[in-house]
Amino acid sequence: MPLVRPFETSFGRTVERQIVLVEAVADGVSGWGEVTAGEHPFYNEEWTESAWLILKHYAGPAVLGRAFESAAGVAPLFAHIREHRMAWGGIEAAVWDLEARLLGRPLWRHVGGTRTEISCGVSIGIQESVPALLETIERELACGYQRIKIKIKPGWDVEVVREVRRAFPHIRLMVDANSAYTLADADHLRSLDEFYLMMIEQPLAHDDIIDHAALQATLATPVCLDESIRTAHHAEQAIRMRAAQIVNIKLGRVGGFAGARQVHDVCQAAGIPVWCGGMLESGVGRAHNIALSTLPGFVLPGDVSASRRYWARDVTAPPIEVTRSGTIIMSGEPGFGYALDFDFLHAITVRQETLR
Ligand code: OSB
Ligand code: MG
Numbered sequence: 001m002p003l004v005r006p007f008e009t010s011f012g013r014t015v016e017r018q019i020v021l022v023e024a025v026a027d028g029v030s031g032w033g034e035v036t037a038g039e040h041p042f043y044n045e046e047w048t049e050s051a052w053l054i055l056k057h058y059a060g061p062a063v064l065g066r067a068f069e070s071a072a073g074v075a076p077l078f079a080h081i082r083e084h085r086m087a088w089g090g091i092e093a094a095v096w097d098l099e100a101r102l103l104g105r106p107l108w109r110h111v112g113g114t115r116t117e118i119s120c121g122v123s124i125g126i127q128e129s130v131p132a133l134l135e136t137i138e139r140e141l142a143c144g145y146q147r148i149k150i151k152i153k154p155g156w157d158v159e160v161v162r163e164v165r166r167a168f169p170h171i172r173l174m175v176d177a178n179s180a181y182t183l184a185d186a187d188h189l190r191s192l193d194e195f196y197l198m199m200i201e202q203p204l205a206h207d208d209i210i211d212h213a214a215l216q217a218t219l220a221t222p223v224c225l226d227e228s229i230r231t232a233h234h235a236e237q238a239i240r241m242r243a244a245q246i247v248n249i250k251l252g253r254v255g256g257f258a259g260a261r262q263v264h265d266v267c268q269a270a271g272i273p274v275w276c277g278g279m280l281e282s283g284v285g286r287a288h289n290i291a292l293s294t295l296p297g298f299v300l301p302g303d304v305s306a307s308r309r310y311w312a313r314d315v316t317a318p319p320i321e322v323t324r325s326g327t328i329i330m331s332g333e334p335g336f337g338y339a340l341d342f343d344f345l346h347a348i349t350v351r352q353e354t355l356r
Helices: 048-063 085-103 130-142 158-167 183-190 210-218 232-240 257-269 283-292 342-348
Strands: 002-009 012-016 020-026 029-035 117-119 122-124 148-151 173-176 223-225 246-249 274-276 327-329
Touching: 020 048, 020 085, 029 048, 029 085, 029 283, 048 085, 085 257, 122 130, 130 148, 130 158, 148 158, 158 173, 183 210, 210 223, 232 257, 246 257, 257 274, 257 283
Parallel strands: 122 148, 148 173, 223 246, 246 274
Antiparallel strands: 002 012, 020 029, 117 327
């Protein structure tokens, strides 16, 4: 699926997505999940092709023919697989959707959600110029989005944020570095403090907690962890170390709904706000993110936004839309709440495999 505009982060530029969708079938009913891995192992170790192999050789065989009482019992079946959570998380989420449909319940209620409307923010990639960035922010604010996140990297950080703040002194603003810095950059990152950002997301290494704690101790800006948090145990460690004041929860990164709820619960118990991250998902993953965002601890606007920001045509019909006040309203339909556009899905499918 070609993106309507390229998306650039500190680790690379994405022009077109190659997405693995999972259809889980039981009793003639289908549930759908999305593998949120990127096209290259640059955000984490996974990519489209690794996910395909993990699904085919390990994750699929781990669930097929196995008895489990409920969708909550699926994640433990993958416990022997080291990492690759986005791959097996695609099956896990599909089974949650399947179970919700079998029960005739909306997925968001089924996973324990309580909000009927969620707050949306946008993630804006690295742009060609500051004027281009300011124009993009202006456009997103006009659509009603409640929070602006901009991607930063060395050379596109403090001076860019200064210009954004000059133009938009009152907006809810944050930055995401995707692990582009080290502790040696602490003084430089501290100069972001004057811009009263909501948070700085994942400034240091993708697998680090301890250096983030050291950095947070010197920063007024709250640190938010994304890449570093894959399990509830990681969340506990980060909170205990004071490495983060906020946590981004991504469904795939934590291996699906069971993992997401565990991270959510640990954060909620510690008074740490969470929000739902995104991975440039198609409508399927987007719909799951919307459901996840209805859990009570998701008190900050997430990176969950309208299909039209990414796709000329999405795999869901209708596409996912955001209200003029930057919210998405929950559907009462069973499962994830959006119909699939099967004509389009079949037209863009390049590979398909059935595991029985
Ligand atoms: O770090 O949140 C991230 C996109 C790809 C990989 C990592 C990240 C992102 C985003 C975009 O920030 C979120 C989205 O709009 O889906
Ligand atoms: Mg991030």
